[in-house]
Amino acid sequence: MTGIGGRLREVFRGDQRVDAETLVTRLDAVRRFLDAVDGQVPDSRLVAAHTLVERAGTRLSLSRDHTVVALAGATGSGKSSLFNALARLELSPVGVRRPTTGVAHACVWGPLDGANRLLDWLGVLPRHRFVRESALDGDDESALHGLVLLDLPDFDSVQRSHRLEVDRLLGLVDLVVWVVDPQKYADRVIHSSYLREFHRHRDVTLVVLNQADRLPPAELPRVVDDLRRLLDADGLAGVPLLATYAVDPGGIVGLREALERTVAERQAALRRLAGDVDTVVTALGELVGAEAPGNAPDQATVRTLDRALAGAAGVPAVADAVEGAYRHRAAGATGWPLVRGWRKLRPDPLRRLHLPGPGPDADRPEESLVAATSVPDPTAAQRSALGLAVRQVADRAGDDLPPPWPEAVTKAARSRLGDLPDALDRAVAGTDLGMDRRPVWWRIVGGLQWLVTLAAVAGLGWLVLGYALRALGLPALDTPMVGEVPLPTLLLLGGLLAGLLVAATTRPVVRWAARRARQRAEKRLAAAVAEVGAELVVAPVRVVLDRYGQARAALRDARG
Known part of the structure; x- marks a missing residue:
């Protein structure tokens, strides 16, 4: 069985590196998007984007020298045994039928001081943190220096708190190793609720068929092929698939080499965040489709x-x-x-x-x-x-x-x-x-009206005075004549007629x-x-x- 791991070994695709500066630029663009849509789009549709900005900012501010890898699996898949085999220590309790891992355990390759802030953010309790590398190990563990390996609770646990803890940590870790066993590798829960959701994180996903030693050598290729078919259907084509068993150090060689390469590249955290950005951007794309009309409203x-x-x-x-x-x-x-x-x-x-x-x-x-x-x-x-x-x-x-x-x-x-x-x-x-x-013409017309009115009043006064003198037997005033018409009468009648004429002339103008x-x-x-x-x-x-x-x-x- 020692040759199984080497024969089925696959490695991560490291040809496409994620540039940290480009990632920060993309995250800043998501932040600008959130600022632009604030108050315009319901908050319920922006939860993932806000979570991404917050988590990514925190993760990038923490240790870039550490790679957080989580072992996730169902009850009885043997992930705790795999965790102990990789650490070469009995760190996590092992169970077969019932979930025994209620909280996450962490093993750090390298000094714990440098990873403590990262583990605090992950929420791993201090009593569940272990250090693997020591002076006695020599160079045996140096290739994994910087690895933070987590043993997660079982995602199918009857305890709801266990499932919630798994879901929380799966959103934070840099790389996920999905551990399945020959009996439950086709379980609907892991495929529909978990693996299928990671199709945008193929570069930070690894699947291992654990306990491969329980299968007859002739059956192992058939089971692996069937699991590959299921992964392809989940959108995980090309994701590394390894066969492992924890009872023999040779059974985890392929997995260990994959982790060593991941740790050496220091790309897992960036790839994970890049995948998160891809996921969020795809969802946000539904909110901004067509270009806004430039002159709206018309x-x-x-x-x-x-x-x-x-x-x-x-x-x-x-x-x-x-x-x-x-x-x-x-x-x-x-x-x-x-x-x-x-x-x-x-x-x-x-x-x-x-x-x-x-x-x-x-x-x-x-x-x-x-x-x-x-x-x-x-x-x-x-x-x-x-x-x-x-x-x-x-x-x-x-x-x-x-x-x-x-x-x-x-x-x-x-x-x-x-x-x-x-x-x-x-x-x-x-x-x-x-x-x-x-208007000036009002003043002109008004002055003219006053002029003709004064003329009419003067004529009327002249006539009244003449009648009064005659009534008193006094000498009458000389009355000038204009043709056959006395001047006072002309002033009175002319003033009245001129006033009427001016009023009639100005009415249409008004x-x-x-x-x-x-x-x-x-x-x-x-x-x-x-x-x-x-x-x-x-x-x-x-x-x-x-x-x-x-x-x-x-x-x-x-x-x-």
């Missing part, structure tokens, strides 16, 4: 949002008020002076909305005007249109993104809906509606100018409302898209 969608915001902000009502206020103020400035006082009794449309108008409010600072308008509340139809527009922004921006990003985009688009009413009110209140200055003022106000209000939409709806969406792009770039770097 301009047409933004215009739809702006129109909905304008409706909700009451822009049409304010525009109507601007047009009405312009007419009102123009009539007061260009109308007959005798009826201007009556016009002032009518409320200014802008003043009714508590918007800046003539008077004390016109010079108030913008801060005092904020949230002080009386613009009508949006109707149910306007609120519905706004909700649909916000939803459309989210749908267009996140349409091509993989889950859960569309949900994150929708959440971002709606994240500040509660701030919209006050923000829109402030935008309307703070917008310069162009109504704070009186209507035209009022429409221009409305258009100007609508344009300014639309720009102010669009800024609110850009800040409270579009900007949060673009933040999510930027985070998606950062995550996608980080994952590309993490793939190496």
Whole structure:
């Protein structure tokens, strides 16, 4: 049986070395990915990545001169016997039918001081730590200097704590030696729950068919071939498969040589972490597929949002008020002076909305005007249109993104809906509606109206004075004639007719100018409302898209 180990011996593939600097760069890319998706992706989908970053950082900061190898197997597979045979000491209790290894035992080749921090991180209790190399060994154990060999509890133990300990340590060790026996090598548990999960860690996985001495020599190749077939089906093609037995030192020669080569290469820890990165990156690839649209949301969608915001902000009502206020103020400035006082009794449309108008409010600072308008509340139809527009922004921006990003985009688009009413009110209140200055032509027309009015009053006064003098029997005033018409009468009638003519002439001009003022106000209000939409709806969406792009770039770097 001594030739079995040599005949079936396989070694690790050492042709592909893992560069530590490259590995650190990939881990940093995973960290950047996690920073980018923080708050955008459910934490439940990032547990493995967070665990990787934490574990990898700790492992790389610990001893790089030690290689942690775990012996894992089912009850009765003989892994504790194999552990003792490799250490050449009786360190771990051996059992056949019942699990006897309840906690991990460690054997360190070399000084224990250098491995203590590593063993503390692994959680191996001090009383279960042993040192193999001593001055009495000479060069017999020097080839394994730096090996930390763990004997794990049985993964099929009836004690749940044993299984949990196995699962924990399997996520920490650098290399796993799976120990199976001829009776249970095809057990479904080890293949479906463990070996199959290690298909991305083929470079740090070794399988041994232990207790090979119990098989007839003619049966051993058939069992090994069947086990190889099962490993290939598990995705472990090319993983070293060795036949061992612990009753004779010659039965572990192949395994010992494989461990010696692994220890000499100092690559197991890096390969294990590289495999962990590969596993995590593959899982994270589902979160960032297609490239994010660079101009999302598109301009047409933004215009739809702006129109909905304008409706909700009451822009049409304010525009109507601007047009009405312009007419009102123009009539007061260009109308007959005798009826201007009556016009002032009518409320200014802008003043009714508590918007800046003539008077004390016109010079108030913008801060005092904020949230002080009386613009009508949006109707149910306007609120519905706004909700649909916000939803459309989210749908267009996140349409091509993989889950859960569309949900994150929708959440971002709606994240500040509660701030919209006050923000829109402030935008309307703070917008310069162009109504704070009186046009020059108002002054000209107003002065002309005063001139013709004074002429009419002068003519009326002249006529009244003439009638009064005649009534008192006093000498009448000389009344100049303009053609056949007395000058006082001409002044009175001419002033009245001129006033009517000026008013009739300026009325269409006022209507035209009022429409221009409305258009100007609508344009300014639309720009102010669009800024609110850009800040409270579009900007949060673009933040999510930027985070998606950062995550996608980080994952590309993490793939190496």
